Amino acid sequence: MRIACFFLVSVWMIPLSLPAASPQEEARSKAQEPVIPKEENHxxxxxxxxxxxxELETIQLKFLVRDxxxxFMRNLTAQDFxxxxxxxxxxxxxxKEQQVPISTVVMVDNSYSTSQFLS
Incomplete structure (x- = not known):
């Protein structure tokens, strides 16, 4: 099972308005470092x-602890395991301690073949 952790990071985006350039100039500008604006453009x-x-890979273990x-034992910490x-x-x-729902089904065979055991 994988757990995804999300982090928000602030990134400064600097709008640059450059005139249209020829394909050769565009290729050269892509290879160069980005232009940092001067102080007055902040x-x-x-x-x-x-x-x-x-993504962090984790394994989920479900268990009950009894004395x-x-x-049932409660208030256990990670250091106890x-x-x-x-x-x-x-x-x-x-x-993490959590209560989980349990589904229970009770079936009774009331057919003729078991009638001698039910009376």
Missing amino acids: ADLTVEQVQVLM SEGS TVIENGHEQNVALL
Whole structure:
């Protein structure tokens, strides 16, 4: 399972109004560093929000923890657990307690073949 983390980064975009250039001049200008405007042009600067996507590979483990009397244990932290994969200890980055719904189905066979057991 992968978790995507989103970060917003401010980027300064500098509007440049350049006259149309010939294809040779365009090729040369692409190879050169971008033009930095002088101090007096800072009023033309704008701020845009850019979304950066980072993917982190995580493994989700679901489990129940009970004590020796069978009661559920609560308030456990990541330091209370050790996860070992292929002989190497793995970092527990997030531990979250959550209640999950459980679906239960009860089926009763009330056919003739089981009538002797149901009476």
